[in-house]
Amino acid sequence: MATVTLKPTKVPELMLEGYTISPDTFAGKTPAQIAGLEGREGKIKVKLGDFFEVSGSPGKTATETDIVIAGDCSRVKYIGNKMTAGSITVNGNADMYVGGWMKGGRIHVTGNVHSFCGIAMEGGEILVDGKAENYVGCAYRGDWRGMRGGTIRIKGSAGNDIGTFMLGGTIIIEKDAFIHVSTHAEGGTVIIKGDVEGRVGGQMVKGDIFVLGKIKYMLPGFKKIATVEKEVDGVMATFDHYIGDLGERHPKSKGKEIFANLYVKAAA
Amino acid sequence: MAEIIVKNGFVIDPARKIDGDVADVAIKDGKIVDKVGSGAKVIDAKGKVVMAGGVDVHAHVAGPKVNVGRLFRPEDKLFKSPMAQDKFRVESGFSIPSTFKTGYDYARMGYAFVMEAAMPPLHSPHVHEEIHDTPIIDEGALPVFGNNWFVMDYLKKGEVENTAAYIAWLIKATKGFGVKLVNPGGTAAWGWGLNCLSLNDPVPYFEITPAEIITGCLKANEYLGLPHSVHIHQNNLGNPGNYQITIDSLKLAEGIKPKNKFGREQVMHSTHIQFHSYKGSNWGDFESGAKEVMDYVNKSKGLTIDLGCVTLDETTTMTADGPFEHHLNGLNHLKWANVDVELETAAGVVPYVYDPNIKVCGIQWAIGLELGLYAKNMDRTFITTDHPNAGPFTRYPRVIKWLMSKKAREATLNSLKHKDKVIDATHIHGIDRELTLYEIAQMTRSGPAKCLGMSNIYGGLAPGMNADVAVFDLNYKNMPSDPEKIEKAFQRAACFIKSGEIVVKDGEVLDHGHKRTVWVNVKMPENPQVKRDIAQSFTKDYTVGIDNYPVRDYLVPHPFVIDVNVEA
Numbered sequence: 001m002a003t004v005t006l007k008p009t010k011v012p013e014l015m016l017e018g019y020t021i022s023p024d025t026f027a028g029k030t031p032a033q034i035a036g037l038e039g040r041e042g043k044i045k046v047k048l049g050d051f052f053e054v055s056g057s058p059g060k061t062a063t064e065t066d067i068v069i070a071g072d073c074s075r076v077k078y079i080g081n082k083m084t085a086g087s088i089t090v091n092g093n094a095d096m097y098v099g100g101w102m103k104g105g106r107i108h109v110t111g112n113v114h115s116f117c118g119i120a121m122e123g124g125e126i127l128v129d130g131k132a133e134n135y136v137g138c139a140y141r142g143d144w145r146g147m148r149g150g151t152i153r154i155k156g157s158a159g160n161d162i163g164t165f166m167l168g169g170t171i172i173i174e175k176d177a178f179i180h181v182s183t184h185a186e187g188g189t190v191i192i193k194g195d196v197e198g199r200v201g202g203q204m205v206k207g208d209i210f211v212l213g214k215i216k217y218m219l220p221g222f223k224k225i226a227t228v229e230k231e232v233d234g235v236m237a238t239f240d241h242y243i244g245d246l247g248e249r250h251p252k253s254k255g256k257e258i259f260a261n262l263y264v265k266a267a268a
Numbered sequence: 269m270a271e272i273i274v275k276n277g278f279v280i281d282p283a284r285k286i287d288g289d290v291a292d293v294a295i296k297d298g299k300i301v302d303k304v305g306s307g308a309k310v311i312d313a314k315g316k317v318v319m320a321g322g323v324d325v326h327a328h329v330a331g332p333k334v335n336v337g338r339l340f341r342p343e344d345k346l347f348k349s350p351m352a353q354d355k356f357r358v359e360s361g362f363s364i365p366s367t368f369k370t371g372y373d374y375a376r377m378g379y380a381f382v383m384e385a386a387m388p389p390l391h392s393p394h395v396h397e398e399i400h401d402t403p404i405i406d407e408g409a410l411p412v413f414g415n416n417w418f419v420m421d422y423l424k425k426g427e428v429e430n431t432a433a434y435i436a437w438l439i440k441a442t443k444g445f446g447v448k449l450v451n452p453g454g455t456a457a458w459g460w461g462l463n464c465l466s467l468n469d470p471v472p473y474f475e476i477t478p479a480e481i482i483t484g485c486l487k488a489n490e491y492l493g494l495p496h497s498v499h500i501h502q503n504n505l506g507n508p509g510n511y512q513i514t515i516d517s518l519k520l521a522e523g524i525k526p527k528n529k530f531g532r533e534q535v536m537h538s539t540h541i542q543f544h545s546y547k548g549s550n551w552g553d554f555e556s557g558a559k560e561v562m563d564y565v566n567k568s569k570g571l572t573i574d575l576g577c578v579t580l581d582e583t584t585t586m587t588a589d590g591p592f593e594h595h596l597n598g599l600n601h602l603k604w605a606n607v608d609v610e611l612e613t614a615a616g617v618v619p620y621v622y623d624p625n626i627k628v629c630g631i632q633w634a635i636g637l638e639l640g641l642y643a644k645n646m647d648r649t650f651i652t653t654d655h656p657n658a659g660p661f662t663r664y665p666r667v668i669k670w671l672m673s674k675k676a677r678e679a680t681l682n683s684l685k686h687k688d689k690v691i692d693a694t695h696i697h698g699i700d701r702e703l704t705l706y707e708i709a710q711m712t713r714s715g716p717a718k719c720l721g722m723s724n725i726y727g728g729l730a731p732g733m734n735a736d737v738a739v740f741d742l743n744y745k746n747m748p749s750d751p752e753k754i755e756k757a758f759q760r761a762a763c764f765i766k767s768g769e770i771v772v773k774d775g776e777v778l779d780h781g782h783k784r785t786v787w788v789n790v791k792m793p794e795n796p797q798v799k800r801d802i803a804q805s806f807t808k809d810y811t812v813g814i815d816n817y818p819v820r821d822y823l824v825p826h827p828f829v830i831d832v833n834v835e836a
């Protein structure tokens with residue numbers, strides 16, 4: 001593997017749209033070529049070199065390329081946009097759209113991420129050591145095709161609208177979440193290890209949600225059908241098993257109606 | 269204005285029966301002329317095809333439902349909004365492009381005139397604001413009448429003259445172009461949660477049938493002698509087995525004679541006929557009814573049609589056919605929007621993916637092309653995609669490619685997941701016909717211009733006509749064996765001159781041109797009863813006062829008015 005290091009040299013006045021920061025675009029380029037890659041600051045075209053010092057060199061392909069951003073990216077959006085392989089490590093925070101439309105490879109953010117982390121992701125892994133704002137693994141605004149594959153793990157808490165229109169893959173929030181989990185989902189798994197305020201599984205057609213803490217306000221569209229033992233992300237626990245959203249349509253598979261599953265850890 | 273001469277191209281001008289003659293086209297002061305001086309700017313068209321600017325008879329490009337589509341489909345713009353070029357406006361969207369992209373893209377394809385196909389009268393100011401915001405191309409708009417309460421009231425009593433007087437008033441008030449019917453009666457029934465799926469289903473409350481609305485409007489249109497005929501989106505759109513009702517509706521035009529001073533020969537234009545040419549009883553045994561429909565159309569001189577070709581894209585459906593959109597939403601479970609516009613119309617909007625992996629979509633694709641390939645009179649058969657309903661207008665070059673090349677059709681057929689089932693349910697595989705450039709020019713230029721009653725302005729290259737001239741990089745004498753080159757040539761005109769100004773060169777937009785809005789001003793003796801009825805209804809039913817209703821002149825700052833005089 002070959003490593004490219006980007007050292008932040010200047011804080012963008014507006015946000016930097018760093019959609020070229022990806023192993024796919026870096027692969028096979030010289031540091032000077034990487035510094036010359038375009039980005040946007042508002043409506044102005046800029047170069048990555050205006051904001052970062054580039055050192056090291058990438059591999060021939062994305063798979064062979066690791067990118068390390070040695071510093072804070074609180075004002076850099078779209079890191080790892082559409083990446084297919086390789087890795088990106090951000091030593092600090094990252095702004096919106098980290099790993100958006102990602103198809104493969106790994107992203108590790110040691111700080112916090114802003115909203116839309118892993119939006120419409122299709123594959124690969126995102127690991128965030130801190131917390132996430134809203135829209136983790138959601139669909140793009142208006143789109144009905146959300147996250148389809150891969151894994152997002154947020155070690156801290158997350159905000160609203162997690163896994164909206166999710167179709168596949170896994171999202172793990174290790175602490176609390178606020179409202180709207182797996183809204184409109186038709187697949188995939190969301191695991192929340194802490195508490196959730198409410199609106200869990202609204203208009204959900206298919207897929208699984210696990211809540212290891214408490215849900216403050218349950219939606220009326222979910223009905224308890226059983227109590228089950230399950231292992232979730234390495235934790236064995238007893239869950240109340242609900243199905244829903246009863247107010248949504250229910251497609252059939254092999255003659256049986258399909259529901260989404262919501263597992264809430266049973267009171268001890 | 270400078271003089272221009274387009275030199276040595278292969279001229280294709282069906283309006284004058286010119287097919288590939290090498291000739292010059294001279295332009296002066298925005299018009300085609302016989303000759304120009306030696307100082308004229310020369311456009312070298314040697315080895316290229318020269319045609320008049322394209323005329324689109326039916327597209328949804330401006331107005332409230334188009335805008336609802338733009339608003340509720342941000343995903344249609346995702347990664348499809350490049351930064352603005354110097355001097356130009358940002359372009360965004362694919363199936364529901366921004367007004368600027370709409371103008372630029374039509375110009376890139378060498379189109380000069382586009383008809384907005386459904387203007388809700390109450391929202392006509394909005395339609396005109398968007399039209400004004402769409403650069404380069406000339407446009408008109410058809411107000412919708414097929415579910416209008418006044419029309420249904422008058423026609424229930426058999427009052428054709430009063431219907432005509434109301435139509436004349438509304439076209440003038442909305443600065444519209446002609447008479448559009450969308451699912452006549454059905455959209456009004458939708459107000460009661462119902463629809464009219466046959467020609468004899470009575471509309472609730474009005475107790476009038478679609479057949480009576482259609483016939484009455486055909487008569488009223490000819491009473492007025494409008495440039496365009498009745499332009500109809502028929503009942504029972506998009507359902508298996510609807511080809512029969514389609515033919516029955518077309519038959520309503522029998523016995524009605526065209527009466528106008530604009531050279532128009534048809535009395536009914538039946539739009540996006542692909543959606544109306546379905547056989548079978550459900551989506552399982554769904555098959556093509558293109559042959560049956562075209563057998564009737566081919567022998568009926570009083571009809572024109574446009575294809576409404578499915579292009580196998582992700583697009584946005586939008587029609588003033590509210591019940592259909594609701595039905596569609598039940599099939600695809602995506603989002604939908606529905607808007608009722610007081611006494612006049614209702615519209616629905618639903619995104620739709622014509623997926624090459626789905627059998628039905630493959631059959632729909634084939635039907636659209638079959639209709640064009642079965643057509644005997646290309647001056648009565650026009651290329652459309654019912655933009656954006658069956659696909660975006662930016663796919664016209666692809667439709668042209670399919671119509672001109674069996675090889676291209678077979679390549680697409682081979683890419684379908686259910687190829688064999690599609691072949692079984694359609695005729696496309698057995699059709700060898702390949703349309704010529706002359707026939708394509710008929711379908712996109714001379715034909716639609718004549719159908720709209722504007723053959724002295726658009727669609728041809730005779731001296732005196734509007735100087736809309738498109739040059740395409742195709743060698744008439746030596747057409748490429750690779751059909752992709754045909755698509756590419758029509759996608760990006762080598763040169764496009766609109767109203768005597770060079771607006772596109774090598775597929776790039778150079779200038780915002782001088783767009784015009786074409787509307788029809790019907791002058792007729794006052795009809796006191798209709799005047800009173802309208803005034804009364806505005807006091808009683810409308811949310812706006814009658815004085816605030818008409819489109820103000822400032823909203824149409826570049827009008828091109830066609831006068832129609834109706835004698836007492």
Ligand SMILES: [Zn+2]
Binds near residue numbers: 540654
């Ligand atoms: Zn229509």
Ligand SMILES: [Zn+2]
Binds near residue numbers: 326327328385539540
């Ligand atoms: Zn239409």
